[in-house]
Amino acid sequence: MDKILVVDDDLGIQKQLKWSLTGYDVIFAEDRQSAIAQLRRFEPKVVTLDLGLPPDPANASEGLLTLEEILSLAPQTKVIVVTGNNDKENALKAISLGAYDFYQKPIDSDTIQILVHRANNLFKLEQENRQLAKASPAMGKIIGNSEQIQLASRRAEKIAQTDISTLLLGESGTGKEVFARSIHDHSLRRDKPFVAINCASIPENLLESELFGYEKGAFTGANKTTLGKIETAQGGTLFLDEIGDMPLGLQAKMLRFLQERVIERVGGRSEIPVDIRVICATHRNLQSMVAEQTFREDLYYRVGEIVITIPPLRDRDNDIVLLARTFLSQYNEEFNTKVKGFSDTAIKAMLQHNWPGNIRELQNKLKSAVILCEGTMIQADDLGLMVKEEDDSMETLNLREVRELAESKAIRRAYHLSEKNMSRTAELLGVTRPTLYSLIDKYHMEDIKTGV
Structure with a gap:
């Protein structure tokens, strides 16, 4: 008790x-x-x-x-x-x-x-x-309790100690690099380098030399032989972010490297063997790009031997609040602040927001909110979010219907928060299990009765 x-x-x-x-x-x-x-x-x-x-x-x-x-x-x-x-x-x-x-x-x-x-x-x-x-989750820094993120995390855990090529799909800001680093950290290559490169952030004419390196004199300004990202990842993991933005001409050279595990530096003539694991990521629809012939079909199947889809933040249920509390703790330590939590309106605003920038957007809003917060609790205004008022123009005024709607909504929310555990659901609602079962029967909640 x-x-x-x-x-x-x-x-x-x-x-x-x-x-x-x-x-x-x-x-x-x-x-x-x-x-x-x-x-x-x-x-x-x-x-x-x-x-x-x-x-x-x-x-x-x-x-x-x-x-x-x-x-x-x-x-x-x-x-x-x-x-x-x-x-x-x-x-x-x-x-x-x-x-x-x-x-x-x-x-x-x-x-x-x-x-x-x-x-x-x-x-x-x-x-x-x-x-x-x-807790130290199986996949390190991956935080979340929603079914979608747990599924993605379990898949990442299963493949971590293999060398299978992995393709991470997800919107910008969903945490694709966090997944890639977690896979590396739990692999047999964890003591070797993790090297990341964003294919969209480097001009097309420089990307090849950035990846494969170049020999001295290969072009104007090449004053010394320089290793590329692939060679510097020797023995470890190479993370190719936004591979969907890789130029079509360079895709053929990348395909040969993935098949043969050898490279040639720009301006070089000798083949260099490379032993690395490759993880790729993109926010683009590669299958559509293959159909449009802007991404090579053979490269798509080579990089996507295993595909893991990372869900957007808006589809991750109450992970939003869990992540917000985690970031709050981090930023309190970073900025030496003592913000204790979130007001009800702040939580409501976060759950209502669509999060187009996903976790990156949440981090940015939390960082500024911790700095700007004047009290001990973060408010919706601190986050720069608005609480949407529900349209009550068509809302029933019948008290019995209002009560039934509120009770059934609370039961469903508690049921999912407690991961479908009936004892925990009853505790969250502050009622006994017999009372909970009675309410479920009363409101004909057949999906909960059958555990769906």
């Missing part, structure tokens, strides 16, 4: 909250010293904190000090501040210090129950995300 710490010196409030928070193990503290002692002993996920604590119950100073100490010891704890009717200023100050939410007396059972349930579920979700981020 999850523990909730109630910090309040009013015995009546303590009893009321204990009665309201059925389903939780409620523990109590009446001042700062006992609150910190209980925090250390029980490590509660959620704390309700009255700001008016002894020895200065008429003011909020002791309560705010308690809040700061709680968050310094357990920064992930969700603290709900309970205040008097005319104490909004101190409530907002508590939020700026990192409190999760605030609630004004008198206590309403249903409201405080909802606030605690939400805070408790958020703590658990964030805890899972932190564990995922800290």
